[in-house]
Amino acid sequence: MSSNDSLSTLSTLEVNGKTYHYHSLPKAAEKLKNIGDIDKLPTSMKVLLENLLRNEDGETVVPDDIDAIAHWLAERKSDREIQYRPARVLMQDFTGVPAIVDLAAMRDAVAKAGQDPEQINPLSAVDLVIDHSVMVDQFATPEAFKENVRIEMERNFERYQFLRWGQSAFENFRVVPPGTGICHQVNLEYLAKVAWTKEQDGKTFVVPDTLVGTDSHTTMINGLGVLGWGVGGIEAEAAMLGQPISMLIPEVVGFRVTGKLPEGVTATDLVLTVTQMLRKQGVVGKFVEFYGPGLDHLPLADRATIANMAPEYGATCGFFPVDQETLRYLELSGREQETIDLVEAYSKAQGMWRETGKEPVFTDSMELDLSTVEASLAGPKRPQDRVGMPQLGANFDLILEQSGQADEKNKKVPVKDKDYTLSHGDVVIAAITSCTNTSNPSVLMAAGLVAQKAVEKGLMRKPWVKSSLAPGSKVVTDYLDKAGFTSSLNKLGFNLVGYGCTTCIGNSGPLPDEISAAIKEGDLTVSSVLSGNRNFEGRVHPEVQANWLASPPLVVAYALAGTTRIDLSKDPLGEDQQGNPVYLKDIWPSSKEIAEAVSFVDGEMFRREYGEVFKGDEEWRGIPIGEGNTYNWSDDSTYVKNPPYFTEIDKPLKAMSNVKDARVLAVFADSITTDHISPAGSIKPDSPAGKYLQANGVAVNDFNSYGSRRGNHEVMMRGTFANIRIKNQMLDNVEGGYTIHVPSGEQMSIYDAAMKYQKENTPLVVLAGKEYGTGSSRDWAAKGTTLLGVRAVIAESYERIHRSNLIGMGVLPLQFENEQGVEAQGLTGHEKISIEGIDETLKPGQMLKVTAEKDDGSKVTFDVKCRIDTNTELDYYKNGGILHYVLRQMLDA
Template sequence: MSSHDSLKTLSTLEVNGKTYHYYSLPKAAEKLASVDDVTKLPASMKVLLENLLRNEDGDTVKEDDIEAIAQWMRERKSDREIQYRPARVLMQDFTGVPAIVDLAAMRDAIGKAGQDPEQINPLSAVDLVIDHSVMVDEFASPEAFKENVRKEMERNFERYQFLRWGQKAFENFRVVPPGTGICHQVNLEYLAKVAWTKEEGDRTYVLPDTLVGTDSHTTMINGLGVLGWGVGGIEAEAAMLGQPISMLIPEVVGFRFTGKLPEGVTATDLVLTVTQILRKQGVVGKFVEFYGPGLDNLPLADRATIANMAPEYGATCGFFPVDQETLRYLELSGRDQETIDLVEAYSKAQGLWRETDKEPVFSQSLELDLGTVTASLAGPKRPQDLVKMPELGANFDLMLEQSGQAEETDKKVQVEGEDYTLSHGDVVIAAITSCTNTSNPSVLMAAGLVAKKAVEKGLKRKPWVKSSLAPGSKVVTDYYARAGFTKYLDELGFNLVGYGCTTCIGNSGPLPDEVSKAIKDGDLIVSSVLSGNRNFEGRVHPEVQANWLASPPLVVAYALAGTTRIDLSSEPLGEDKDGNPVYLKDIWPSSQEIADAVSFVDGEMFRREYAEVFKGDEEWRNIPVGEGKTYNWSDDSTYVKNPPYFTEIDQPLEPISDIEGARVLAVFADSITTDHISPAGSIKPDSPAGKYLQENGVKIKDFNSYGSRRGNHEVMMRGTFANIRIKNQMLDGVEGGYTLHVPSGEQMSIYDAAMKYQEDDTPLVVLAGKEYGTGSSRDWAAKGTILLGVKAVIAESYERIHRSNLIGMGVLPLQFKENEGVQAHDLTGHEKISVKGIDENLKPGQMLKVIAEKDDGSTVEFEVKCRIDTNNELQYYRNGGILHYVLREMIDK
């Protein structure tokens, strides 16, 4: 721990006869500039303060950094950079495999430099949960789960073999095998401790449980009072290797809840409302902390649901302080009494315990009366676009009108071999899925009750609906079985398809051939309804253009209705056995019915399911594992390849310099997501990645997904900017990953153009609008960008994680001045771009000059802001990236 004893605040705490050492915030408050103020800090800021106190060493953390948090109270914001060290790292397999590939490549590189490869080892606890690889191939059948798991093991054998090697080769690295659950739910229900302990010498230290994760929905754990957020895989690897996370002291937006949710309104309705309010407010790069008397009426699972959606409202995290409800949940989820007692004693000793009558001060505050929330969905393309349930049909019709299909609203397409037709707005996917909602017993039990009541009235799922149930942990199916709901869900086609992240990551699997053909033949805009958190274009399924986020009981309801062009508050879902209309209100459960069902959930279920969480089934345990400190890369593998990032790590470092005569690879509008930049879903046979796989002997049926192939840079760089819905404004009206190779005037794939430019040693830039890099923390969106030869991105604004990821791979993020952009400077993408001022004197936030040379030789000059925000980030950029920096530090020692 700290060599400076952090302002002499080291204290002890006795709990159940055991002594714990900790760095006391109340003692620090006495020594800091403003005693009264520090006690009123938001709880999330107190966690940051404790982190600085504990790690104060006079070098990476100075007393001035600690004082800066006290000074934050005066202005409620700060431009001070601090070095933050989370206790642990959480990964899912899509982002985890490339992270472990990078660590394996670093072992090779450091070995090549003549040093011990075992220097490369996680220094903090790392858990990787395999949860993103199950696909919904089979559905609506008792065999669906077994068959999907079999296919998952078959498709991902190489990846799993690699992870089994990593589990053996690296210290402090645990793997939760496939078929166990979603990482965020496993974290909430099992991994998180709230109060973390560390043994050092003969002392046991207690500290706040903190983490970073390689998935943006890591924020879910903030519902439990654990500070955590998503970072790129690149930053996570650095954190694993002992590097602090460089960050600015954030603004903290307070969100005050009053009242309680009305009858019939779910936690999902609440989270979609909160998402819309906060996205409108603008909280990118800020902490959000929830407070107020309404929290007394908000169960832990509802808090986790709201915290999960922080990436959708744009915040770094959505934090709920520890209180009595936290302890209740720890007990419910089977944590031992020793842990629960320590959490209570430590939180109270540190002033981290929430008291309803004491409210912190915030940078700014918002308020919501829970009683005003109504049944809602969000879509069709963004999670922040709230639609009240009664208005969904009208909203869809407006979308049809805007897409130029208003005159075709009544179009019906006969489905081959079936006795039904398909129309615009029909629901072809209804999925109870995603970490957001499947961790919440109240909304899941509500879905079970809707299913039971529907079956009892004789309602059936419409035959064109692909329905699925993919819970976040096995506990869900335990309590469904105990409550007696499984048979009703099965009868409506909501059979278990897997434990993992499915529809909202794009693992929906194929639609039935006849449904797929009808959509294509009729050029239909059809819908999915999912209990997920992501519905960006092209993400859920390439053939489904309208995607609606909804609560699990509404997912069941829309599967019964079969269309989103309906007002469920006034139009019937179908008919009962006697031909009478059945309305949603007839099958919607009361709050009391839901509460009675939730009472079936108990701690024993959690203890039983998590007793052997790292063991895996027989198939997992039988995977052969290679020996050795370094990985034995296979030339034949199309899943795991040694990436080319570190080939020159033993060479002298080249100084940074201006970008001269770069070509524009693509011009993008606003809200380009990391999904657009690096898709996770299906690989098209005629795409550069598809052609590469076929050239390497992979059959089209075995392509799997981009997400599953993130351990292979050859696939991923070909997939960069290859989303089928991305629109490059250099081409008029063309969708997909294409561009204009300016010197030749040819239209070609972005990958092929980038390779042509590389042959000529021509650097590249990307031009973009607002919110560039929105969405999941996807390190390949940055890795692919650098491998294509892009030296800089010039955008109007960035989402937090992607901006830092670009720097982490040596790409320079530049930002247009306010109210400036591509159009303001009349840029077409045909220009040659030079960026001046990149030299040894470069500073964070510096203004740089861009010179754009037009075809006719005329030039446009304008200034952009260098979005390297901290000195640490500047060091990473100078070294060509964060991992390069870590390696060079080790080699130079």
């Protein structure tokens, strides 16, 4: 597969009578200078080394790139840029639809340029799993799943029709239909091979299974020993089209695990502890690799739970090397014996097999004794803010004090036509949801056991709680049924609502009208408890300000308690049939009980559910699709529109230019997430996007969510920076997507101001604090930014994926030096901003000069760092974005 192979590493491996070709790391070690003992290299770095060996071509990968890994082992860090080629790409439908829209638009551009549109095809294997569209409209009823699926198909018909066309029009592109599972769990249980095979020149090559995904929680697959992480949809599209991913050789932080989890503590408690530790350590942009004797006691599902949360602790990935537990899980999940044997043989031949006692060297390391982990939640608005379960009630009281509601802690608001009241801290949403935990049989069986014991005691969920169960795959339903827990979960209102992300991504659906009214009437700070991975402001539900991440069994427990202002370690959940208090300890399962329940899981469940995974039901197969290799865009569609990105692709490339007299669209403080920037959740009728839809004949009840309309740039650009919780520092005490149109002094929506500035031919910049773009890898956070006319963002620091995505859409990310940000420079957002040094001499990491002219004519001048970090990123920026670069390369070929 390598055209050069300067180290002569090509070797063969015999497994079950079949010959596989591969590039041998031990052979490379014999010839690499400075490599020393290759066993000391972290396994995740070995995957990168193999990738470079295999793809050495003298252009994108040269011998010095390979040698840089040897230098890494000596220095334990590197500033070398490498070109990395993953084996495949994984998508979910929210990010996948706009990616396929872009590919369809690229086909149009190629046809317009007089060339064959079928040039545009994924060159790498691409799987798209439809998992983000189902909403919890119906709940706590036997008909909830069937009705939610019906509504989902009805709402998303145009999108699904488009994806069905893409499935037939593009090669190397498969679609997993709705109602199957969450993309990360489908990946873990079925799509991933661990050892990937490719046919070339009549030979079978074996390589490490690697991928990038358009969801930040792609990292979950690292629990299986598969290196993968989230990228923006833009970057994923380039990878699909054969472009390497440009990256710096990462630092690798080792996380040593010892001991065993104590009785009663779950994998969720562990992952919240790990997330807090690593976020405090600071691992943004780094690999984290887990090692140590504690891994001998850590099931694969627990590893996947920890790996899933890598975006929450800020790492590129949280990697677990292949070992005996990996093989056990492959067998459990119904993989072919041929695959399992190849994984073992290849991992051992390459020195990628984990053995207890053999420990690599790392850039830095930390350690956790599993026996010290305690029952935990995280919140109210950041996944790294862990709270011990006994402290949750006191923590909530502190939140009320900080928000000026201390005097009304015990306020009770009557609920219309009900015999109960609502108070601060009451749980209005309890959701077993998200890929993080619904991949893990131990915590789901624990939830089933808690439900079973609660029903036996006569407990019920509180009537103000909206409860739901959204498993990550149909296999979960199978094993809950087989263990006998489904009926108990149903009795407590945890009926199946769908197979998808639901509440964790904001698809929690509406609260009952009377609950919503009571919250508004009393200005109540109410809670959600969910087994998800994200709890940012405004994400779960616009009326719920305090959101707590917890294990599935704790979700059930808090639904029974009905409030988060409680210490479950000593306060009763309710009363049994005899009026006696029932405590959490009375219904909490033992580790032995959980293990016995988990034993119901078997490989036949996986083989049955994934037997025809791409086929879909009759309704999916019955969706009509158009013929042709280009898409027949509909002017009437409010879901799928031909985007304006490539209108000038057949014209000469414009030279880069300085920014002169730009206006500030908004000023943001620290930790502005992609949830704040990118359109997400429900669409308000009085928002710019809502007004657009109504003007196009869409009834308010048919708005659907922003995520479902990601294929329509008109909706999405109107929803950019429109989150109800975002705070523009240019305005006093105003929440939501508003700004000041500076020349007129008028307050208006950010979208309306941007359009007004565009008419005035005024370029725009955004100013921000630390960790700009934290969170999900939402490509629309970058696409919307560029469509609003923003030329540059100046922030104190960036989250990895969003910085890359900005460049991918032609927006320049700049960084204040030494935390001398907006406040230190005395900026208000009313200045004219000019940026010098953006020309053909621009280099990665270059310092640029910014001049801010105030209303009185005085000027502030300061230097910023260009956060284009690599030469490849610079090529993308020069071309106006990554897809423009790819398209021009094709047209010029």
